[in-house]
Amino acid sequence: MYWQPQIAFRDMRRSIALEALVRERIERLNLYHAQIRSCRVVIARVQKRQRQGQLFNVRIDMTAPGGELTVDRDAAEDVHVAIRDAFDAMRRRLEDLGRKVRGDVKTHEVPLQGTVARLFPHDGYGFIDVGGDEYYFHRENVVQSGYDQLHVGDSVSFLPDETGDSPQAHRVSVTDAVRPTQMA
Numbered sequence: 001m002y003w004q005p006q007i008a009f010r011d012m013r014r015s016i017a018l019e020a021l022v023r024e025r026i027e028r029l030n031l032y033h034a035q036i037r038s039c040r041v042v043i044a045r046v047q048k049r050q051r052q053g054q055l056f057n058v059r060i061d062m063t064a065p066g067g068e069l070t071v072d073r074d075a076a077e078d079v080h081v082a083i084r085d086a087f088d089a090m091r092r093r094l095e096d097l098g099r100k101v102r103g104d105v106k107t108h109e110v111p112l113q114g115t116v117a118r119l120f121p122h123d124g125y126g127f128i129d130v131g132g133d134e135y136y137f138h139r140e141n142v143v144q145s146g147y148d149q150l151h152v153g154d155s156v157s158f159l160p161d162e163t164g165d166s167p168q169a170h171r172v173s174v175t176d177a178v179r180p181t182q183m184a
Contacts, residue, residue: 003038010044018043018079025087029062033094038063041086043079053077058086062094066101069093111157113175116150128156128169135160137169144173 005026007019022041030036039062046055056079060071071089076082117129124139124147135158139147150156158169 003036005038006040008040008042010042012043012045018083021080021083025083029087029091029094032091033064033098036062036064036094043083046074056082058082060086060090062090064094064097066097069097109159111171112160112169113155113157114169116152116154116156119150119152121148126150128158128172133167135167135169137172141168141170142172150174 005023007022009015009018022043026036026039026041029039039060041061042057042059044057044059046057054077055074056076057072057074058076059073060069062069069090071086071093073082073086073089076085112130112135114128114130114135117127117134119126126137126147127134128137137158141158142150155175156169156172157175158172161168161170
């Protein structure tokens, strides 16, 4: 760390023990974002209320590549809890900033397309064919129009789950309203 953190106390005495705790927490934050450029921490005693003990506020202002972050945590009765909560919140913000800087994006599963191959209406399950592979689904996994509206040959989309013994389909939904005509 090439910079020195600024630690200030407001409406309370300076504490070497609290300064050491804050410096330790700042060092831990470097694990989540190694290029922190500056950090200012203000620990303040909030006005004492008649029916409560003393309340503490911790404010952290931090600069890192990609942004400036601020956390302001109020009203903890224990100064150690206030410091912990503020630094936990800053850690989450640094993790988010790191993902943003790296360009990480949450990915969602892409639904597969298939055709209802077999239905067992009385038992409440069926199978979807996807290029020769079959996926089991239960009536509880059908959304929108519902299981009772499905017919063999309907085009459906679904999310695959291949973690069990056999492939299964979840969030099954009909993709078209046109059903194949029955041969006479």
